Amino acid sequence: MGKARRLALFYCFLATVIVLAGCATPAPKSEITPKLYGSVDNNVALAVLEHRPYVLSGNKEPTYEGLVRGGFGEVHTVYRPNRPEGERFVDQIASLVRDGLTQEGVKVSVVGMPLGASLEDALAKLGQTGARRYIVIDIAECNWEWGMALMTSTWKYDLDVSVAGPAGFNTRSKRFSDVDTSKLPNGSYTVFDNYSLHYRRVIESIFNDPLIRQALQN
Secondary structure (H helix, E strand, C coil): CHHHHHHHHHHHHHHHHHHHHHHCCCCHHHHHHCCCCCCCEEEEEEEEEECHHHHHCCCCCCCCCCECCCCCCCEEEEEECCCCCCCCCCHHHHHHHHHHHHCCCEEEECCCCCCCHHHHHHEEEEEECCCCHHHHHHEEEEEEECCCCCCCCEEEEEEEEEEEECCCCCCEEEEEEEEEEECCCCCCCCCHHHHHHHHHHHHHEEEEEEEEHHHHCC
């Protein structure tokens, strides 16, 4: 394929992404915010850890969420537009969880951790907040690929979720993972907001899990 042809395909792709990311209707915050009805102690501390190997290796930026496959099969990494300065993907997930808990009257202390931080390091930091429960979401995988031609989506996630507390509390952990292959809503919201709705559903499923619910309430 000649250079001019490749450039034409790239600019066509770029224009499409701009339309999808910037011109489609943004999802209202109320639709993206998880609904976490009465499932948590009213004073918690939260950390979200980054352990996606391609981020730790430097192949992808900490803001990375997914890929878009163009109409001719070419794959491009795209980044969420208008992201707050310095916000990483783990910070975005932490904000979703915080917003869901806050709207239920829960006091939430979010503790940012460096790339590759361990569970032990996170728990030590969370223990300094004075909260009664500590929540650690460790992201081993979270990656989506959106097919522009057929409007298809493949989304993979693999998370370890731990609930701990002050001395004497029995830490409990559970793994949540899935590969979801489906069609996204056709143009209702931006591509990025459509995936935010996926994040919301997974967060809700985590906090509705019986083991996690019990650990947060006891």
